[in-house]
Amino acid sequence: MNIAELLRSNGYKVTPQRLAVYDAIDHNMTHPNAESIYQQLQPQYPSMSLATVYKTMEIFAKIGVVKILQCGEDAHRYDYNTSQHAHIRCVKCNRVLDVDIDEGQLARQAEAQTGFSVSGVSLSFLGVCKDCQEAE
Amino acid sequence: MNIAELLRSNGYKVTPQRLAVYDAIDHNMTHPNAESIYQQLQPQYPSMSLATVYKTMEIFAKIGVVKILQCGEDAHRYDYNTSQHAHIRCVKCNRVLDVDIDEGQLARQAEAQTGFSVSGVSLSFLGVCKDCQEAE
DNA sequence: GTGACTGCAAAGGGTTTGCATCGTT
DNA sequence: AACGATGCAAACCCTTTGCAGTCAC
Numbered sequence: 001m002n003i004a005e006l007l008r009s010n011g012y013k014v015t016p017q018r019l020a021v022y023d024a025i026d027h028n029m030t031h032p033n034a035e036s037i038y039q040q041l042q043p044q045y046p047s048m049s050l051a052t053v054y055k056t057m058e059i060f061a062k063i064g065v066v067k068i069l070q071c072g073e074d075a076h077r078y079d080y081n082t083s084q085h086a087h088i089r090c091v092k093c094n095r096v097l098d099v100d101i102d103e104g105q106l107a108r109q110a111e112a113q114t115g116f117s118v119s120g121v122s123l124s125f126l127g128v129c130k131d132c133q134e135a136e
Numbered sequence: 137m138n139i140a141e142l143l144r145s146n147g148y149k150v151t152p153q154r155l156a157v158y159d160a161i162d163h164n165m166t167h168p169n170a171e172s173i174y175q176q177l178q179p180q181y182p183s184m185s186l187a188t189v190y191k192t193m194e195i196f197a198k199i200g201v202v203k204i205l206q207c208g209e210d211a212h213r214y215d216y217n218t219s220q221h222a223h224i225r226c227v228k229c230n231r232v233l234d235v236d237i238d239e240g241q242l243a244r245q246a247e248a249q250t251g252f253s254v255s256g257v258s259l260s261f262l263g264v265c266k267d268c269q270e271a272e
Numbered sequence: 273g274t275g276a277c278t279g280c281a282a283a284g285g286g287t288t289t290g291c292a293t294c295g296t297t
Numbered sequence: 298a299a300c301g302a303t304g305c306a307a308a309c310c311c312t313t314t315g316c317a318g319t320c321a322c
Contacts, residue, residue, distance in 0.1 A: 008297095011301095012301085012302090013295085013296055013297075013300095013301060013302065014296075014297095015295075015296075015301095015302065015303080016295095017302080017303070018302090033286090034286080034287080035286085047303090047304075048303090048304085049303070049304045049305070050287090050304095051287090051288080051289085051303080051304065051305080051306095052302080052303060052304070054286095054287065054288075055288090055302080055303085058288095070206055070208065072206065072256065072258060074285065074286060074312095075285085075286060075287090076286085076287090086242075086246065088246055088250055088252055088254070090252065091255070097250060099245075099246050099249055099250060100249060101242060101245055101246065101249075106222075106237060106259065106261075107261060109235075109237055110222065110224055110235050110237070110261045110263075111263070113235055113236060113237075114224055114233060114235060114263075114265070114266075115265070115266040115269075116224055116226065116261065116263035116264060116265050116266070117263050117264045117269060118224070118261050118262070118263035119227070119262050119263050119264070120208065120261065120262035120263070121259075121260075121261055121262075122208065122258070122259070122260050122261075122262075123242065123257075123258070123259045124257075124258050125242075125243060125246045125252070125254050125256065125257055125258075126254070126255050126256035126257075126258075127246075127247070127252035127253050127254035127255050127256070128252060128253045128255070129250070129251070129252050130250075130251040130252070133251075133253060148276085148277095149275095149276060149277065149320085149321050149322075150321075150322095151276095151277065151278080151320080151321070153277080153278070154277090169311095170311085170312080171311085183278090183279075184278090184279085185278070185279045185280070186279095186312090187278080187279065187280080187281095187312085187313080187314085188277085188278060188279070190311095190312065190313075191277085191278085191313090194313095210287090210310065210311060211310085211311060211312090212311085212312090
């Protein structure tokens with residue numbers, strides 16, 4: 001199911017803005033925040049507003065197109081890869097990379113231990129990446 | 137080493153406000169945020185400001201007296217327990233509990249996988265606690 | 273006495289909201 | 298034609314900052 005069908009089937013309209021935002025994040029490995037998506041779209045869609053980016057990302061999160069990340073920054077980041085994996089951010093260059101640790105397994109541990117019914121997991125690391133280590 | 141010595145040995149002055157904030161968080165299992173620490177201190181220290189709570193917690197984090205938690209809320213929470221463990225928040229009642237999963241081990245996995253030098257880990261879960269499940 | 277700390281109020285950053293207009297269906 | 302979406306600006310929440318007065322040392 002493509003993004004247009006996915007929007008329509010969830011009762012949302014298909015607009016140029018939504019398609020543009022989708023193009024900006026689809027297979028985008030940089031884990032961008034709202035501001036950087038906005039900047040990226042400026043040249044081609046100069047009338048697009050930051051508020052629309054936020055509203056669109058909220059819908060995308062709701063219909064399972066993106067995941068919202070909290071990587072220890074002020075701003076949220078967005079990940080087109082919605083599988084349960086961890087993230088690591090370099091405190092020098094602010095890059096965020098994927099880490100292949102299964103959050104689902106950790107969630108099951110937490111459920112067993114606490115009796116909670118778990119609906120969300122967030123695992124993130126901070127550190128200095130290889131490049132920045134070598135640059136020192 | 138008690139809190140007064142710890143402050144002095146790190147070059148900070150020992151003030152009534154700092155001691156009061158310490159009392160409010162020491163062995164406080166509720167993982168309070170700044171606002172709730174402020175509220176808790178209001179009756180006994182009516183002149184204490186929220187800004188002082190923030191400034192104090194920043195110092196406490198720096199000297200290793202508390203850890204700053206991000207549990208998927210807007211506001212930070214503070215944990216007097218600085219050992220490497222996870223947290224789980226109930227989305228109904230907003231309680232935050234400890235989860236005994238070793239973040240240090242996960243950090244070593246992340247280092248092995250990415251080549252980062254890891255300096256921070258954050259593992260948190262969202263869900264519905266036992267009490268709130270039963271209340272439904 | 274001096275430099276750090278406090279409390280106040282204002283500023284700041286990211287995100288959300290209200291509303292008039294516009295566009296998809 | 299109807300109603301949801303957009304874009305703008307203002308509001309919002311949490312946190313930080315500037316500064317004059319105060320206090321620990």
